[in-house]
Amino acid sequence: MSTGFAIKEVNKAGKYIESYNGEQINYDLLVIIPTNTGDPVIVDSEMDDGSTYVPTDKNTMKALNHKNVYVLGDATNVPTSKAGSVAHYEAEVVTENLLAEINGKKPQPKYDGHSTCFIVSEKGKAYLVDFNYDTEPLFGTYPFPGIGPFSLLKETRINWQGKLGFERLYWNTLLPGKNMFLPPTMSMTGKKQNPD
Numbered sequence: 001m002s003t004g005f006a007i008k009e010v011n012k013a014g015k016y017i018e019s020y021n022g023e024q025i026n027y028d029l030l031v032i033i034p035t036n037t038g039d040p041v042i043v044d045s046e047m048d049d050g051s052t053y054v055p056t057d058k059n060t061m062k063a064l065n066h067k068n069v070y071v072l073g074d075a076t077n078v079p080t081s082k083a084g085s086v087a088h089y090e091a092e093v094v095t096e097n098l099l100a101e102i103n104g105k106k107p108q109p110k111y112d113g114h115s116t117c118f119i120v121s122e123k124g125k126a127y128l129v130d131f132n133y134d135t136e137p138l139f140g141t142y143p144f145p146g147i148g149p150f151s152l153l154k155e156t157r158i159n160w161q162g163k164l165g166f167e168r169l170y171w172n173t174l175l176p177g178k179n180m181f182l183p184p185t186m187s188m189t190g191k192k193q194n195p196d
């Protein structure tokens with residue numbers, strides 16, 4: 001394994017990649033993930049700080065350098081993953097804080113970096129991870145402690161079925177606001193450092 005490898009060149013004929021400091025690694029199959037950047041519209045709007053993301057208070061989701069602006073999803077520079085679940089959880093906090101401000105109250109620092117992601121490992125199996133700014137993924141069950149039906153940090157068939165079923169759940173339950181069991185902040189109930 002080689003860390004901190006910044007690719008300068010892909011040599012197709014020689015089947016190797018070379019870094020800026022001259023390190024070479026041979027490959028059979030090369031899969032490269034480009035550096036993640038913000039949308040050009042953010043840069044064009046000059047709301048970023050040179051990073052292509054909008055500087056954002058990581059707990060209230062309020063823009064740091066612009067009045068009356070909230071930011072969520074891939075546009076923010078908050079230190080959690082760029083993921084659909086993050087945009088969803090942040091949207092709940094943004095909604096609450098907008099309503100608070102409209103009613104003359106202060107925005108609350110409610111967002112904790114919560115992210116929940118299925119990770120498909122092969123057809124028929126998937127992992128599920130749940131974490132926030134301060135807590136790395138832990139073992140346990142989700143969304144109901146001790147019941148599940150999904151297993152955190154484990155590769156299971158039920159997690160795979162959850163990934164497939166989530167689309168229907170999302171459109172029919174979560175988007176219309178029937179959000180009974182998925183609060184925006186991470187729950188530590190039933191979470192543990194080690195598997196059973």
Ligand SMILES: Cc1cc2nc3c(=O)[nH]c(=O)nc-3n(C[C@H](O)[C@H](O)[C@H](O)COP(=O)(O)OP(=O)(O)OC[C@H]3O[C@@H](n4cnc5c(N)ncnc54)[C@H](O)[C@@H]3O)c2cc1C
Nearest residue numbers: 039041072073074075081082083084085086087116117118
């Ligand atoms: C290949 C891929 C796979 C992914 N898989 C997962 C996954 O399995 N699970 C997960 O949780 N997340 C996943 N993500 C991440 C997830 O899709 C994003 O984090 C999420 O969509 C961010 O939501 P958003 O609303 O911030 O931005 P977006 O969903 O990107 O929405 C931004 C919208 O703004 C529009 N827009 C851009 N410029 C303008 C303009 N000038 N005027 C008007 N509209 C404009 C765009 O067309 C777009 O519709 C994946 C992302 C990619 C690229």
